[in-house]
Amino acid sequence: MEKPRNPYVIGNSVGNSQAFVGRDDVLREVLNVVRHDNQNAIVLFGQRRIGKTSVLRELEAKLPKQGDCLPVFVDLQDKAKWPLTKLLQEIAFKISDVVPDGTSDLRSEPETTFSNVWLPNVLKNLPSRKSLILLFDEFDVLAAAPDDAEQQANVAFFPYLRDILENVDPQLLSFVFAIGRNVRDLNDNALSLFKGIVTKRVSLLEYKDTIRLVRFSETNNTLTWTKDAIGKIWQQTNGHPYLTQCLCNCIWNTAYDNEFDKLPEITSEKVDAAIPNALEIGESAFEWLWDGLGPAECVVASALAGAGAKPMTGMQLKELLKESGVQIKSTFQ
Numbered sequence: 287m288e289k290p291r292n293p294y295v296i297g298n299s300v301g302n303s304q305a306f307v308g309r310d311d312v313l314r315e316v317l318n319v320v321r322h323d324n325q326n327a328i329v330l331f332g333q334r335r336i337g338k339t340s341v342l343r344e345l346e347a348k349l350p351k352q353g354d355c356l357p358v359f360v361d362l363q364d365k366a367k368w369p370l371t372k373l374l375q376e377i378a379f380k381i382s383d384v385v386p387d388g389t390s391d392l393r394s395e396p397e398t399t400f401s402n403v404w405l406p407n408v409l410k411n412l413p414s415r416k417s418l419i420l421l422f423d424e425f426d427v428l429a430a431a432p433d434d435a436e437q438q439a440n441v442a443f444f445p446y447l448r449d450i451l452e453n454v455d456p457q458l459l460s461f462v463f464a465i466g467r468n469v470r471d472l473n474d475n476a477l478s479l480f481k482g483i484v485t486k487r488v489s490l491l492e493y494k495d496t497i498r499l500v501r502f503s504e505t506n507n508t509l510t511w512t513k514d515a516i517g518k519i520w521q522q523t524n525g526h527p528y529l530t531q532c533l534c535n536c537i538w539n540t541a542y543d544n545e546f547d548k549l550p551e552i553t554s555e556k557v558d559a560a561i562p563n564a565l566e567i568g569e570s571a572f573e574w575l576w577d578g579l580g581p582a583e584c585v586v587a588s589a590l591a592g593a594g595a596k597p598m599t600g601m602q603l604k605e606l607l608k609e610s611g612v613q614i615k616s617t618f619q
Contacts, residue, residue: 289542290508294535296528297571301343305502305531308495309341315486316345316462320355320419326456329480330464332488334578335528335571338464341488342421345462349419356418358384363424370442371396377420378404386413401450409458418459426465429476444479451479464488466578490525499530503538507549514554521595522561532568536560585612 293305300306312330319328332338342359349355358380365373374396382390385408392399412418428443451461465472469480491499500519503509523529537560541550565572579587589606590598598606604614 290506292535292538292542293502293506293508294531294538296532296535296567299339299343300337300527300531301340301345302347304505305499306340306344307498307502308491309337309344309488312341312486312488313345313348315484317349317352319484320349320417320460320462322456324456325484326454326459327451327461327463327483329469329483329485330462330488331468331485332466334466334575335526336488336490337527338466338488339423340527342423342462342464345419345421354415354417356384356412356416357421358418359421359423361423362427364427366427370446373443374400381408381418381420385411385418397446401446405450405454405459409455412458417457419462420459421462421464423464424466425463426467426472426476429465429472441475444475448479471580491527491530492525493520496520496523496525496530499527500534503534509538509541510549510551512551512553515552515557518554518557522557528571529564529568532571533557533560533564536564536567 295303295305316328316330319325330338330341346357346359349357360377360380365376368376375390375392378392378396378400379390392404409418450459463480463483469477469485472480496519497516500516501511504511519530519533523533537552537556540560540563541552541556576584576587585607586603589603589610589612593606607614
């Protein structure tokens, strides 16, 4: 008997796949912006591993089905040290892959050619009733400290893009920026670009969508879940998509290591048994999540972890931090 496929995905984008669940509010908000006559940009923000790339990939697949959108996915990871000319050439290359009869040739002066000649020509020659949607992933990697000489794209690209945003026809070109932090935590250079732009948080999955994700193994008939087991998953991950995928992936692998001869049923005890393995497998992701927190967020996260797995109000957290020697200036709501 051939071993079936584990349907749970760890680490990779699940956009444009059956593993993508929920996010209806985010997709709807993006569509509202790109169809608005006087708006042409939205910022999607959320912590690392929360699913922003998956949302962009889902938009890349779904927007063309709306009949009037040509989405272009641009990954900016590891491009903070690029000069503006190279960055513009990369964007032109990505656009030319999507636009019919497009060309990525920016000639000898990319900075002048891209905004004044090349992009206007692309927009002018779009198919009737079509609009271009640029989906920028990991956009905040360009938002390093402005005094860092190596962060070339930071200083040059933001004002350059701001000029395009302010002067382009919103019905021809829109932007979706995905960033791994709150807009207000960016430097002044980035803030000037995002001033007045709609923002939308990409956060935890709702309960019903988390259940859909957990039960994904039932759609390919590889696992069954008891009600208590599903409740345990929700208790442990609270709808975090990466953590849910990671824990379910470990449960699936363990089940087929031990019970390959029959359809396994997952109980809450089996969920508990898989947690140590999930923590080990996800160690690098947890470190990455921690590195993405600011100093104040690290203090709060540490306090919550030390308090154990129990609900806590804002006032209770304030008291807990006070006991640890941390003074809170603002009032929890």
